[in-house]
Amino acid sequence: MTRKCLWDESHTYESNGGEDYRHLCPACYFNIYKNLYSDKYQWHDFLKNIETIKIEHKINELKKELALYEQKLKPLNGNSKTVEVECLFCGEAFKVDPKETWRYACNDCFKTFVVPLRQLYDQKTIRTLISAFKEDHGGEYFELEDVLKFAKEYFNNKTDD
Numbered sequence: 001m002t003r004k005c006l007w008d009e010s011h012t013y014e015s016n017g018g019e020d021y022r023h024l025c026p027a028c029y030f031n032i033y034k035n036l037y038s039d040k041y042q043w044h045d046f047l048k049n050i051e052t053i054k055i056e057h058k059i060n061e062l063k064k065e066l067a068l069y070e071q072k073l074k075p076l077n078g079n080s081k082t083v084e085v086e087c088l089f090c091g092e093a094f095k096v097d098p099k100e101t102w103r104y105a106c107n108d109c110f111k112t113f114v115v116p117l118r119q120l121y122d123q124k125t126i127r128t129l130i131s132a133f134k135e136d137h138g139g140e141y142f143e144l145e146d147v148l149k150f151a152k153e154y155f156n157n158k159t160d161d
């Protein structure tokens with residue numbers, strides 16, 4: 001006898017007379033009831049509450065789907081893990097990807113200071129230079145000009161040694 005599956009009415013199956021298959025097609029009986037709900041519900045409770053369980057099931061599926069989408073969206077929203085690094089120039093903390101903790105200048109200072117200094121010095125020299133400059137200059141506001149002037153003296157003294 002052809003029956004409709006109680007879990008999903010688009011499923012039809014031939015009832016073989018077995019008690020357990022009476023309301024669900026064999027696939028849903030095993031995949032849904034046995035796999036997912038038999039720990040939680042006795043068979044007759046499952047049948048009694050099947051409409052509620054179906055809704056719950058749908059919600060859980062949607063939640064899983066949502067979690068997947070959220071994971072994909074994370075990098076776009078900037079919610080991915082970031083590390084705070086202190087800018088060597090302005091002293092402000094800025095966020096970087098954990099892979100980029102070698103960065104020592106925020107975007108603004110990178111453009112203002114690092115780009116022009118890179119024409120003259122390598123990264124390591126710039127870092128040393130700025131550390132020395134800051135030590136000498138304290139927390140005062142400074143411009144590229146000040147750094148360049150300091151650099152000239154700093155390296156002249158070095159070669160004199």
Ligand SMILES: [Zn+2]
Pocket residue numbers: 005006007008011024025026027028029
């Ligand atoms: Zn079914």
Ligand SMILES: [Zn+2]
Pocket residue numbers: 087088089090091092105106107108109110
């Ligand atoms: Zn900065």
